[in-house]
Amino acid sequence: MMNTALKQKIIEVCDKKVAQKGSDVGLSFYAFFANKNDDPARLMEAATWWISTHQLDHFEKAIKIKKLAEETL
Incomplete structure:
Protein backbone atom coordinates (compact mmCIF):
# COMPACT_ATOMS: atom_id res chain seq x y z
CA MET A 1 0.00 0.00 0.00
CA MET A 2 1.07 3.54 -0.69
CA ASN A 3 1.27 6.04 2.18
CA THR A 4 -1.32 8.78 2.53
CA ALA A 5 1.12 11.67 1.96
CA LEU A 6 2.16 10.26 -1.41
CA LYS A 7 -1.47 9.69 -2.42
CA GLN A 8 -2.27 13.29 -1.54
CA LYS A 9 0.75 14.48 -3.57
CA ILE A 10 -0.48 12.45 -6.55
CA ILE A 11 -3.95 13.99 -6.30
CA SER A 52 3.12 -3.71 -10.14
CA THR A 53 -0.14 -2.90 -8.39
CA HIS A 54 -2.04 -1.26 -11.27
CA GLN A 55 0.01 -2.43 -14.30
CA LEU A 56 -0.24 1.02 -15.88
CA ASP A 57 1.49 2.17 -19.06
CA HIS A 58 4.37 4.64 -18.82
CA PHE A 59 2.01 7.55 -19.52
CA GLU A 60 -1.58 7.59 -18.27
CA LYS A 61 -4.27 10.25 -18.11
CA ALA A 62 -4.04 12.34 -14.95
CA ILE A 63 -7.76 11.95 -14.27
CA LYS A 64 -7.35 8.14 -14.22
CA ILE A 65 -4.40 8.32 -11.84
CA LYS A 66 -6.23 10.72 -9.52
CA LYS A 67 -9.21 8.38 -9.37
CA LEU A 68 -7.00 5.40 -8.49
CA ALA A 69 -5.29 7.37 -5.73
CA GLU A 70 -8.60 8.63 -4.32
CA GLU A 71 -10.08 5.13 -4.21
CA THR A 72 -7.53 4.05 -1.63
CA LEU A 73 -7.42 7.16 0.59
Missing part, protein backbone atom coordinates in the same frame (compact mmCIF):
# COMPACT_ATOMS: atom_id res chain seq x y z
CA GLU A 12 -2.46 17.51 -6.03
CA VAL A 13 -0.20 17.05 -9.04
CA CYS A 14 -3.02 15.53 -11.11
CA ASP A 15 -5.32 18.45 -10.26
CA LYS A 16 -2.61 20.95 -11.18
CA LYS A 17 -1.80 19.26 -14.51
CA VAL A 18 -5.48 19.00 -15.49
CA ALA A 19 -6.02 22.68 -14.59
CA GLN A 20 -3.01 23.68 -16.71
CA LYS A 21 -3.44 21.40 -19.72
CA GLY A 22 -6.96 19.96 -19.70
CA SER A 23 -8.53 16.61 -18.95
CA ASP A 24 -6.60 14.74 -21.65
CA VAL A 25 -3.18 15.45 -20.08
CA GLY A 26 -1.05 12.40 -19.47
CA LEU A 27 1.74 11.88 -16.99
CA SER A 28 4.11 9.29 -15.61
CA PHE A 29 4.91 8.53 -11.99
CA TYR A 30 8.00 10.71 -12.33
CA ALA A 31 5.66 13.74 -12.37
CA PHE A 32 5.35 13.45 -8.59
CA PHE A 33 9.07 13.98 -7.92
CA ALA A 34 11.80 16.57 -8.38
CA ASN A 35 14.25 16.08 -11.23
CA LYS A 36 16.80 14.67 -8.81
CA ASN A 37 16.36 11.45 -6.90
CA ASP A 38 16.21 12.88 -3.39
CA ASP A 39 13.72 10.33 -2.01
CA PRO A 40 14.46 6.90 -3.53
CA ALA A 41 12.18 5.02 -1.12
CA ARG A 42 9.15 7.14 -2.06
CA LEU A 43 10.04 6.91 -5.76
CA MET A 44 10.10 3.10 -5.49
CA GLU A 45 6.81 3.17 -3.61
CA ALA A 46 5.19 5.15 -6.43
CA ALA A 47 6.79 2.95 -9.09
CA THR A 48 5.53 -0.21 -7.39
CA TRP A 49 2.02 1.22 -7.08
CA TRP A 50 2.08 2.34 -10.74
CA ILE A 51 3.74 -0.68 -12.35
Whole structure:
Protein backbone atom coordinates (compact mmCIF):
# COMPACT_ATOMS: atom_id res chain seq x y z
CA MET A 1 0.00 0.00 0.00
CA MET A 2 1.07 3.54 -0.69
CA ASN A 3 1.27 6.04 2.18
CA THR A 4 -1.32 8.78 2.53
CA ALA A 5 1.12 11.67 1.96
CA LEU A 6 2.16 10.26 -1.41
CA LYS A 7 -1.47 9.69 -2.42
CA GLN A 8 -2.27 13.29 -1.54
CA LYS A 9 0.75 14.48 -3.57
CA ILE A 10 -0.48 12.45 -6.55
CA ILE A 11 -3.95 13.99 -6.30
CA GLU A 12 -2.46 17.51 -6.03
CA VAL A 13 -0.20 17.05 -9.04
CA CYS A 14 -3.02 15.53 -11.11
CA ASP A 15 -5.32 18.45 -10.26
CA LYS A 16 -2.61 20.95 -11.18
CA LYS A 17 -1.80 19.26 -14.51
CA VAL A 18 -5.48 19.00 -15.49
CA ALA A 19 -6.02 22.68 -14.59
CA GLN A 20 -3.01 23.68 -16.71
CA LYS A 21 -3.44 21.40 -19.72
CA GLY A 22 -6.96 19.96 -19.70
CA SER A 23 -8.53 16.61 -18.95
CA ASP A 24 -6.60 14.74 -21.65
CA VAL A 25 -3.18 15.45 -20.08
CA GLY A 26 -1.05 12.40 -19.47
CA LEU A 27 1.74 11.88 -16.99
CA SER A 28 4.11 9.29 -15.61
CA PHE A 29 4.91 8.53 -11.99
CA TYR A 30 8.00 10.71 -12.33
CA ALA A 31 5.66 13.74 -12.37
CA PHE A 32 5.35 13.45 -8.59
CA PHE A 33 9.07 13.98 -7.92
CA ALA A 34 11.80 16.57 -8.38
CA ASN A 35 14.25 16.08 -11.23
CA LYS A 36 16.80 14.67 -8.81
CA ASN A 37 16.36 11.45 -6.90
CA ASP A 38 16.21 12.88 -3.39
CA ASP A 39 13.72 10.33 -2.01
CA PRO A 40 14.46 6.90 -3.53
CA ALA A 41 12.18 5.02 -1.12
CA ARG A 42 9.15 7.14 -2.06
CA LEU A 43 10.04 6.91 -5.76
CA MET A 44 10.10 3.10 -5.49
CA GLU A 45 6.81 3.17 -3.61
CA ALA A 46 5.19 5.15 -6.43
CA ALA A 47 6.79 2.95 -9.09
CA THR A 48 5.53 -0.21 -7.39
CA TRP A 49 2.02 1.22 -7.08
CA TRP A 50 2.08 2.34 -10.74
CA ILE A 51 3.74 -0.68 -12.35
CA SER A 52 3.12 -3.71 -10.14
CA THR A 53 -0.14 -2.90 -8.39
CA HIS A 54 -2.04 -1.26 -11.27
CA GLN A 55 0.01 -2.43 -14.30
CA LEU A 56 -0.24 1.02 -15.88
CA ASP A 57 1.49 2.17 -19.06
CA HIS A 58 4.37 4.64 -18.82
CA PHE A 59 2.01 7.55 -19.52
CA GLU A 60 -1.58 7.59 -18.27
CA LYS A 61 -4.27 10.25 -18.11
CA ALA A 62 -4.04 12.34 -14.95
CA ILE A 63 -7.76 11.95 -14.27
CA LYS A 64 -7.35 8.14 -14.22
CA ILE A 65 -4.40 8.32 -11.84
CA LYS A 66 -6.23 10.72 -9.52
CA LYS A 67 -9.21 8.38 -9.37
CA LEU A 68 -7.00 5.40 -8.49
CA ALA A 69 -5.29 7.37 -5.73
CA GLU A 70 -8.60 8.63 -4.32
CA GLU A 71 -10.08 5.13 -4.21
CA THR A 72 -7.53 4.05 -1.63
CA LEU A 73 -7.42 7.16 0.59
